[in-house]
Amino acid sequence: MNIAVVGTGYVGLVTGVTLSEIGHHVTCVDIDEEKVAKIKMGISPIYEPGLDELMQKNMDANRLDFTTNHQDAFKSADVIYIAVGTPEKEDGSADLSFVKNVAVQIAETVTNDVIVVTKSTVPVGTNDRLRDLLNKNLDNNVKIEVVSNPEFLREGSAIKDSFEGDRIVIGSDSEEAAATLEKINEPFGVPIYKTDIRSAEMIKYASNAFLATKISFINEIANICDRVGANVEDVAKGMGQDKRIGPQFLNAGIGYGGSCFPKDTKALIQIAGNVEYDFKLLKGVVDVNKQQQSLLLDKLNERVGSIEGKKIAVLGLAFKPNTDDMREAASIIVTEKLIEQGAEVVAYDRIAMENAKTILNSNVEYADRLEDAIGDSDAALILTEWDEIKKINLDIFKAMKYPLVIDGRNVFSLDQMKECGVEYHSVGRPA
Ligand code: UGA
Numbered sequence: 001m002n003i004a005v006v007g008t009g010y011v012g013l014v015t016g017v018t019l020s021e022i023g024h025h026v027t028c029v030d031i032d033e034e035k036v037a038k039i040k041m042g043i044s045p046i047y048e049p050g051l052d053e054l055m056q057k058n059m060d061a062n063r064l065d066f067t068t069n070h071q072d073a074f075k076s077a078d079v080i081y082i083a084v085g086t087p088e089k090e091d092g093s094a095d096l097s098f099v100k101n102v103a104v105q106i107a108e109t110v111t112n113d114v115i116v117v118t119k120s121t122v123p124v125g126t127n128d129r130l131r132d133l134l135n136k137n138l139d140n141n142v143k144i145e146v147v148s149n150p151e152f153l154r155e156g157s158a159i160k161d162s163f164e165g166d167r168i169v170i171g172s173d174s175e176e177a178a179a180t181l182e183k184i185n186e187p188f189g190v191p192i193y194k195t196d197i198r199s200a201e202m203i204k205y206a207s208n209a210f211l212a213t214k215i216s217f218i219n220e221i222a223n224i225c226d227r228v229g230a231n232v233e234d235v236a237k238g239m240g241q242d243k244r245i246g247p248q249f250l251n252a253g254i255g256y257g258g259s260c261f262p263k264d265t266k267a268l269i270q271i272a273g274n275v276e277y278d279f280k281l282l283k284g285v286v287d288v289n290k291q292q293q294s295l296l297l298d299k300l301n302e303r304v305g306s307i308e309g310k311k312i313a314v315l316g317l318a319f320k321p322n323t324d325d326m327r328e329a330a331s332i333i334v335t336e337k338l339i340e341q342g343a344e345v346v347a348y349d350r351i352a353m354e355n356a357k358t359i360l361n362s363n364v365e366y367a368d369r370l371e372d373a374i375g376d377s378d379a380a381l382i383l384t385e386w387d388e389i390k391k392i393n394l395d396i397f398k399a400m401k402y403p404l405v406i407d408g409r410n411v412f413s414l415d416q417m418k419e420c421g422v423e424y425h426s427v428g429r430p431a
Pocket residue numbers: 151152153154155156208211215248249250251252253254255256257258259260261319320
């Protein structure tokens with residue numbers, strides 16, 4: 001199959017690389033010339049374990065190519081994947097202008113029948129409207145089918161997830177197009193679930209909203225545990241043994257971030273609102289998440305009183321480990337509020353630090369090493385559960401003026417911290 005993928009962001013790039021890995025000939029197209037030039041030199045624009053190697057391997061095998069020229073990419077394509085961004089608009093709805101622009105480009109360019117596959121997360125009904133837009137702008141007498149094929153990969157484990165995912169969802173009103181997509185995806189060895197277009201679109205939002213709900217739910221349970229002296233880790237373990245609940249996504253902490261959950265939950269509230277449905281539960285999930293991001297500051301304030309003039313080490317900046325993605329990371333709010341309250345902030349994240357420098361308050365200082373960030377600080381806050389932090393020699397905390405660690409990701413065991421004499425506060429576990 002000749003496949004074109006539009007957009008070389010996280011979704012597009014991983015899609016293109018993995019489709020080439022299973023044997024398809026893939027051309028990825030992006031308007032960003034600098035980015036495409038770098039990729040062609042083997043430099044991936046994102047930090048994603050395993051991606052660079054796979055990208056280079058398939059470029060060398062001439063199965064994977066990159067261009068800024070959409071005409072070149074679409075010319076001989078049997079299937080075109082749309083994987084451009086759908087950023088959040090001010091009102092929380094998804095901005096579809098990039099998707100629509102690509103649809104018009106496709107309609108004006110293709111000379112053969114083609115299947116257009118939407119990977120980008122788009123509101124329910126978008127693919128139907130996309131089909132109309134494509135047909136309205138067609139320059140040639142060709143047939144275009146539309147398929148919704150939402151993305152379920154997680155940043156940081158996207159390559160692994162591509163080959164070990166739980167399902168691939170194919171939504172189409174054309175049996176023929178659905179069968180083609182099934183054939184394309186078969187080599188991944190992941191179960192395929194076929195449905196209609198609107199249900200496929202909804203599966204994506206409902207899945208992310210449900211996972212976000214699990215997180216906000218366990219975070220509220222953790223906050224109650226804090227007050228009643230229970231341990232949220234044990235509670236989650238006990239709950240998770242019920243197969244109907246399941247053990248995953250019950251890690252309490254400082255809330256969810258990233259480019260997906262915050263955006264998709266708000267978009268689903270909008271989608272519901274557009275059809276006069278008030279999605280009360282999901283609104284609560286979003287509110288709880290916002291509150292949770294400030295939890296460590298509340299704990300810090302409670303413990304030390306005023307933080308003015310105090311030196312605070314912030315360990316981990318990315319929204320989660322194994323990524324350099326800073327989008328909607330709790331570190332943005334936490335560092336902003338620390339600075340606002342007059343603290344001196346020294347931050348460390350081996351991978352996300354360069355991105356962080358362009359996003360965080362300019363008064364944040366950065367340390368080159370984890371131990372330098374901790375140094376003689378008054379308190380250390382843990383925001384991301386990087387392995388490097390999990391494996392730290394706990395004696396390093398003893399160099400602090402007074403060893404006070406406030407952990408937003410429940411990285412260390414309570415016994416471990418007690419033993420080494422560090423005052424340790426975490427989320428939903430007794431201090
Ligand atoms: C999420 C979904 O997990 C993917 O299935 C989906 O494809 C993706 O969004 C998307 O829509 O593109 P991702 O944002 O990469 O993936 O990251 P997750 O691993 O799901 O974590 C999201 C956030 O939830 C992180 O901030 C993480 O720290 C937090 N989280 C996760 C918790 O606080 N507790 C948990 O138990 C799990």
